[in-house]
Amino acid sequence: MLESAAHVGLQATDGPLSMDKFGAESARIGREVADGYHRYHIDTEEVDDVNPLPHRFLVTVGKVGLAKLISKEALTYFRPWDPHFDVILSRPCTYGVFSGPLGGFIPRPKLCVGCLRCEVQHPEFVKVLPNPDLAKMGDSYTTHGHIAAIDEEAKKGMVPVRGQGYRGRFGGPGFDGMLTDMSEIVRPSRDGIHGRELIGTAVDIGSKPMHLSFDSDGKLSGSTPEMFTIQVPFIFDLPPGNLESTRLAEVVESTSRGIDTLACLDAHTVARNRLDAPNVVPVLDNAEASRASEFPRARLIELRSTPGRPWGWDAGGFDLAREVSDAIIGIRIHFEEGWQDRMTKAVESGAKVIHLLADLHGRGSDGTFVTELFKEAHMLLLEQGRRDTVTLLGGGGIVGADHVPKAIISGLDAVALDLPVLFALQGRSNGSLRQRAKVDGTLPRELDQEWAEQRLTNLCGSWRDQLLEILGAMGIREVRRLRGEFGRSMVVRHLEDEAFEGIAGYVGGGC
Amino acid sequence: MALLQDLMDAYQGKIVKPSDALLHKTTTLLQDGMNARAFGEFEKPKALGDARWTDELILSTWYMAETGEVPDKLNFKTGESDGGFDRLDFQFLQESDWLEHSEAIDTKLPLNRRGDGKNEIEIDIPWYGGGMSYGSVSVNVMMSRARNAKHWNTLMSTGEGGYPPELYEVKESVITQVATGYFGVEEETIQAAPIIEFKYAQGAKPGLGGHLLAAKAGEEVAKLRGSVPFVSLFSPFPFHSTYSVEDHSKHLDWIETVNPKALLSVKVSTPHDVDMVAVGSYYAGAHIIHLDGGYGGTGAAPEIAKKNIAMPIELAIPKVHKFLQKEGVRDKVTLIASGGVRTADDIAKAIALGADGCVLGTTDLVGMGCTRCSNCEGGPSGRGCPWGLTTTDIELQEWVQQDWGARRLDNLYAALQWRLRDILRKLGLSNVRELRGRTDLLSYIPKEAGE
Numbered sequence: 001m002l003e004s005a006a007h008v009g010l011q012a013t014d015g016p017l018s019m020d021k022f023g024a025e026s027a028r029i030g031r032e033v034a035d036g037y038h039r040y041h042i043d044t045e046e047v048d049d050v051n052p053l054p055h056r057f058l059v060t061v062g063k064v065g066l067a068k069l070i071s072k073e074a075l076t077y078f079r080p081w082d083p084h085f086d087v088i089l090s091r092p093c094t095y096g097v098f099s100g101p102l103g104g105f106i107p108r109p110k111l112c113v114g115c116l117r118c119e120v121q122h123p124e125f126v127k128v129l130p131n132p133d134l135a136k137m138g139d140s141y142t143t144h145g146h147i148a149a150i151d152e153e154a155k156k157g158m159v160p161v162r163g164q165g166y167r168g169r170f171g172g173p174g175f176d177g178m179l180t181d182m183s184e185i186v187r188p189s190r191d192g193i194h195g196r197e198l199i200g201t202a203v204d205i206g207s208k209p210m211h212l213s214f215d216s217d218g219k220l221s222g223s224t225p226e227m228f229t230i231q232v233p234f235i236f237d238l239p240p241g242n243l244e245s246t247r248l249a250e251v252v253e254s255t256s257r258g259i260d261t262l263a264c265l266d267a268h269t270v271a272r273n274r275l276d277a278p279n280v281v282p283v284l285d286n287a288e289a290s291r292a293s294e295f296p297r298a299r300l301i302e303l304r305s306t307p308g309r310p311w312g313w314d315a316g317g318f319d320l321a322r323e324v325s326d327a328i329i330g331i332r333i334h335f336e337e338g339w340q341d342r343m344t345k346a347v348e349s350g351a352k353v354i355h356l357l358a359d360l361h362g363r364g365s366d367g368t369f370v371t372e373l374f375k376e377a378h379m380l381l382l383e384q385g386r387r388d389t390v391t392l393l394g395g396g397g398i399v400g401a402d403h404v405p406k407a408i409i410s411g412l413d414a415v416a417l418d419l420p421v422l423f424a425l426q427g428r429s430n431g432s433l434r435q436r437a438k439v440d441g442t443l444p445r446e447l448d449q450e451w452a453e454q455r456l457t458n459l460c461g462s463w464r465d466q467l468l469e470i471l472g473a474m475g476i477r478e479v480r481r482l483r484g485e486f487g488r489s490m491v492v493r494h495l496e497d498e499a500f501e502g503i504a505g506y507v508g509g510g511c
Numbered sequence: 512m513a514l515l516q517d518l519m520d521a522y523q524g525k526i527v528k529p530s531d532a533l534l535h536k537t538t539t540l541l542q543d544g545m546n547a548r549a550f551g552e553f554e555k556p557k558a559l560g561d562a563r564w565t566d567e568l569i570l571s572t573w574y575m576a577e578t579g580e581v582p583d584k585l586n587f588k589t590g591e592s593d594g595g596f597d598r599l600d601f602q603f604l605q606e607s608d609w610l611e612h613s614e615a616i617d618t619k620l621p622l623n624r625r626g627d628g629k630n631e632i633e634i635d636i637p638w639y640g641g642g643m644s645y646g647s648v649s650v651n652v653m654m655s656r657a658r659n660a661k662h663w664n665t666l667m668s669t670g671e672g673g674y675p676p677e678l679y680e681v682k683e684s685v686i687t688q689v690a691t692g693y694f695g696v697e698e699e700t701i702q703a704a705p706i707i708e709f710k711y712a713q714g715a716k717p718g719l720g721g722h723l724l725a726a727k728a729g730e731e732v733a734k735l736r737g738s739v740p741f742v743s744l745f746s747p748f749p750f751h752s753t754y755s756v757e758d759h760s761k762h763l764d765w766i767e768t769v770n771p772k773a774l775l776s777v778k779v780s781t782p783h784d785v786d787m788v789a790v791g792s793y794y795a796g797a798h799i800i801h802l803d804g805g806y807g808g809t810g811a812a813p814e815i816a817k818k819n820i821a822m823p824i825e826l827a828i829p830k831v832h833k834f835l836q837k838e839g840v841r842d843k844v845t846l847i848a849s850g851g852v853r854t855a856d857d858i859a860k861a862i863a864l865g866a867d868g869c870v871l872g873t874t875d876l877v878g879m880g881c882t883r884c885s886n887c888e889g890g891p892s893g894r895g896c897p898w899g900l901t902t903t904d905i906e907l908q909e910w911v912q913q914d915w916g917a918r919r920l921d922n923l924y925a926a927l928q929w930r931l932r933d934i935l936r937k938l939g940l941s942n943v944r945e946l947r948g949r950t951d952l953l954s955y956i957p958k959e960a961g962e
Contacts, residue, residue: 057558077532085518087533092540094892094907099524114558115884115897120544121537123553130558149814159815161722163887163901165715165808165851165873166817167561170594179805181783182718182820184711184749402819466815472748473718473820490783495826496594499864504602506955 039198040231042259042461044157047454051426051444053151054133057112059097061104065125092118092126139433141174141361146399147423150459153401154424157458159465171492174362174369175403179490183475199471200478201464203233203414205262205300206328207352208388226328226352227391228278228299230414232464233479234404235262236456237395237416238283240360241439243427246273247447252421253280254449255456264302264355264416267291283332286317292325302330302355313342315349328352330393335364335373340380347381347390355393356412360419361434362397370397371410378411378484387484401466411484424459425452526894528905538910541898545880549573551584562592563806564873564883568853575926576878576919587930588856593958595806595825596857600954603937610936617942618928618935620868622706622845623774623798630705630772634868635664636928637943638858641803641849641872642688642710642778644672645695646723646732646744647810647887648901649908653678655916656875660684662917663924668708668870671721671746673735674700686776689766691720692746694736701769706799708776709762711749714807714850717780717821721746722811726893729903760795767796774798776847780820781805781827786834789846793835799845801870802827807850808873810901811888824850825864832865832948855930865948876900878923879916 070088077084091098095111097118098104104126118126137144152160171177206227213222236252238244249269256263256279265275267282276282276295284291287306295301303321305312312333321329330353331346333339343354356377362370374394381387394407395416407415419433427443471479474488482488500506520527529537547553549570560566571587574580581587589597603609610616620637623629640656647670654677660667661684668686669678673695678685687704689696691711701707712718723732723744733740753759763775776799777792779785789800804824805817828848835841848861849870858869873881880898884890887901895902899910935943938952946952 073536077536083517084530084532085522086520086527086530087536089518089522090533090537091524092537094894094897095890096892111891113884113886113890114882115886115890116556116559116882117541117897119556119558120548120880120882121540123544123547128556128558159813161724161811161813161888162885163810163812163890163896164881164883164885165563166806167563167883167885168592168818169562170592170597170806170823172593176818179822180820182712182780184718184779184782184784184788402815406819466813469719469813469815470820473816475718487783490822492594492822492826495822499826499829500599500950500955503599503950504954505957507957 040202040260042157042232042457042464044458044461045454046156047451047458049155049426050446050448050451051428052110053137053148053426054131055110055112056131056134056148057109057114058129058131059107059109059112059118060127060129061098061107062125063105065122066104069122069125092121138429139431141397142399142419142423142433149400150420150423151426153462154426154455154459157461159462159469171496174397175371175400175406177492178371178406178409179492179495180402180405180409180470180474181488181490182473199468199476200480201233201467201471202229202231202478203391203480204229205353205391205393205414207390210385210388228328230262231260232460233408233412233414233467234398234460234463235281235393235414235416236264236421237418238264238266239421240418240436241441243422243439243441243443244269245443247449247452248421248425248443249273249275251425251447251449251452251456253277255453255460256280258453258457259460261460262300267295267301270295281330284321286314289314289317289321290324292321292327292329295325295327298325298327300330300353301325301327302332302353304332305334311336311339311342313346315345318346318349318351322350330355330391332357334358335368335370335396337365339364340376343377344380344384347384347386352389353391353393355395355416357394357436358396359434360396360436360439370394371406374407374410374412375484375486382484401463402470404463405467405470405479405482406489408479408482409485409489413480413483420459421456424455426455526904526906529909534909538912538915541880541910542915545573546577549577549582549585559882561883563590563851564853564877565590569877569882572854572874572877572923573880576923579922579925581926581930587926588854590853595823595851596853596860598956598958599825599860600956601859601863601934601938602952602954604939608939610939610941612929612932612936614932615941616932616935617944618931620845620943624843624845625798629798630774632666632705632774634666636924637862637868637931638852638871638927639665639686639847639868640667640875641808641870642668642670642686642708643810643872643876643901644670644688644721644723645675645735646672646727646729646903649899649903649911650675650677651908651911651913652876652879652900652916654681654913655879655911655920657681657685658913658917659920659924662921666706669695669700671695671710672723672732674703675735679703688778689762690746691748691750692736692744694738694744694746698769701766701773704770704773706774706776707766707770708778708799708801709750709759709766710778711753712778712780712803713809713812714780714803714805714821714824715809716812716816717782717803717805718748719813719816719820720748724811724889726889727810727895727903732903756791756795759792763796776801778803781822781824781850783822785822785827786831789831790834790838790840793838793840793844797844799847800831801847801849802831802866803870804848804850808876809887824848824852824861828861828864828866829950836948855927856934858927859931859934859946860953862943862946863949863953865950867944867947874923875920878919879911 209223252263264281267284430440567586571585574582671690682703777797778801848866894904
């Protein structure tokens with residue numbers, strides 16, 4: 001029986017179907033499938049701020065200057081028969097910065113968007129300054145720009161749209177040095193963002209055999225797919241540093257359930273709070289691999305290195321976990337020296353999911369950026385003829401919506417989100433955000449479950465829609481096809497070499 | 512009571528067409544304020560500028576738009592984006608070999624190189640105005656640009672928002688754009704134009720089509736676009752009748768039927784295969800291939816698209832130029848570059864990289880007061896640009912009056928042409944066309960150690 005037929009509850013009939021009955025049955029199945037079809041969608045809804053970011057701008061108004069201006073204008077324009085209130089009370093701001101009860105005497109900087117009309121119009125007594133409190137948020141990699149974008153995305157759940165062109169540097173390091181391609185004419189997935197044609201963002205977690213085998217009776221023999229599907233190519237990773245808490249675990253668990261993705265949580269937290277669920281990925285130390293049996297509902301369990309052991313591969317722990325659990329056992333491997341060897345051994349031993357980890361600036365221990373590292377991992381598996389038997393998850397340095405497609409182009413199946421969770425929930429950080437273990441962050445004191453869940457849902461909705469923009473521009477119908485598609489990206493450094501070759505002083509390589 | 516009502520309306524900021532007194536006050540303050548900043552009477556606003564358009568670049572553009580001259584004390588040449596045009600410089604000759612600064616230095620650019628009997632258009636400067644639709648900007652802004660284009664014997668594109676009737680008075684300087692939503696495309700507007708521009712994509716949002724947010728699609732805008740007021744308008748991507756170069760060719764045939772003399776321009780963005788797209792466009796019959804780079808302007812675009820999709824124009828120009836050369840058709844087509852071209856220096860660099868000329872958009876707006884605050888799409892107020900540029904709000908659009916706008920652009924273009932001639936003479940060239948593809952006259956400013 002067709003899978004779709006089973007889905008709508010039809011039973012196989014005894015005996016052969018006549019042609020007319022077959023046609024009617026097919027039509028009925030088709031109708032019921034269509035009626036029951038639900039296009040995947042993330043329900044976003046704007047939520048209030050609990051711990052708003054510092055305003056983008058500070059607005060200062062000289063009170064004496066303003067008083068003088070009003071007096072002067074009153075004298076100039078006011079006539080009892082034609083008082084010109086519109087002139088005297090006009091304000092140089094369309095955003096309401098000077099529209100409070102006392103106008104410019106008590107400006108409202110939180111409404112300022114930095115158009116500078118007020119400062120240009122009244123240079124003598126109005127100043128608009130970038131807010132240093134905002135500028136000092138984050139660190140050299142996860143900048144206040146990233147944090148502000150995540151905050152907006154988590155608040156509104158929409159794709160940020162603005163006027164004017166790009167304002168930043170030309171290319172740049174890391175993900176900034178990669179551009180995504182587009183197709184000028186050929187568009188199999190056009191209009192995906194506007195919902196007219198589906199662009200799939202579902203990805204498979206687990207293993208597909210590289211080929212199918214059949215016995216002499218035509219029955220399937222050999223290995224079969226061992227995987228499940230999530231609806232977005234991003235999962236929530238373990239909260240970094242000091243952020244682990246029961247409340248946060250509950251929030252990411254419920255959010256991941258709502259949008260049909262995964263949440264990696266410390267196994268102890270999962271057990272203690274009874275969070276075992278198909279969408280939860282308990283993360284166990286290798287030394288505790290036998291505890292994998294405690295999570296019967298988990299579809300994926302990840303093993304991480306025990307302190308003092310090699311970074312991420314322990315054959316004994318892996319075998320033990322597989323023995324006691326039916327879940328797919330994934331291995332977390334840090335980009336430390338020898339990671340390629342550890343990944344190969346893990347895959348050779350039957351690991352179906354490899355979760356690669358760079359530091360939170362997206363660097364491996366030798367300083368290589370994740371786009372190169374993910375590519376190397378992907379190519380290694382390709383060369384070994386094993387790529388489809390393994391799912392590559394990866395994390396580290398993913399702090400913008402554009403980083404998701406770029407990481408997937410680099411070879412990942414799905415990315416793992418870490419710091420974006422902190423900033424989506426309007427948390428704050430102190431110091432460097434480079435080393436996972438040393439992240440010092442604070443979440444809002446009262447982390448309301450519903451509010452926090454909606455914030456994370458909004459972030460995921462926004463990032464998924466932005467992924468659709470990128471896929472739509474390329475004419476790619478599903479994100480699975482983006483994996484390792486280096487040809488759909490452009491590296492600024494390479495483009496520069498091609499464009500500027502021969503120009504005096506250009507030495508290539510982005511130098 | 513009426514007095515009280517007036518007072519309440521004024522206090523609450525009721526949106527109405529401004530009175531003459533308010534118009535005079537506001538425009539005077541704005542214009543004086545811009546000049547005061549540009550002339551250095553007050554310090555540079557701390558919140559002004561970004562890596563691509565620095566505070567000095569904005570202020571120098573204001574200076575040029577007011578005076579018609581380049582400033583002494585402001586950088587009017589480059590931004591601080593750390594790449595592309597901002598890392599390129601010219602290898603000028605020894606001062607003793609410089610030519611005299613003279614109007615004899617030819618800046619003319621022919622646009623029809625096919626010799627096919629269609630309009631033989633030659634513009635006096637190697638740039639023209641890029642498409643900004645009615646709706647994304649006001650009629651005042653459109654007319655300021657169009658009148659200036661006529662004055663300079665150059666052109667301006669309508670963008671995709673229809674053809675306001677006022678434009679007919681300068682129709683010989685107005686390019687009609689046909690884009691994927693076909694907003695405002697009519698037989699009359701095709702027949703009126705010397706050039707028809709097919710917009711396949713826009714550099715700031717390549718592959719994503721256009722989007723006019725509901726707040727800016729007011730009654731007049733909707734009327735011209737044949738739509739419902741205050742409903743968001745999407746230009747889909749791509750042309751839904753185009754799946755191949757052959758389909759594209761049919762489009763051009765259609766225009767030729769309606770206006771047999773019009774030149775055909777094809778505006779595309781800069782994907783990996785932009786060179787193939789350009790050649791295909793040429794063989795389909797295009798006279799002008801217009802490349803719009805990834806750092807170009809827009810009235811509204813997803814932030815993710817601006818930086819990440821497709822390549823900056825500096826990297827696309829040489830790719831296309833060289834490919835057209837290889838195909839042996841380089842001299843039969845005009846290559847125009849836009850999307851991040853800000854200054855006369857950028858124009859000259861783009862030409863040296865292989866373009867014939869450029870299209871300016873943001874530069875025009877900055878000349879009329881834009882501070883690049885990025886609220887063109889409506890901003891939190893939903894009313895559009897507070898400077899009166901990218902808005903059709905009945906009050907705000909009045910801050911840019913046509914005479915003033917056209918005068919500012921006239922001055923700005925004079926300064927840009929002066930600087931372009933200055934560059935040419937220092938390179939020993941008497942004609943801008945001699946600069947095309949002369950990468951040997953460029954140098955790359957290498958990064959310092961640790962940069």
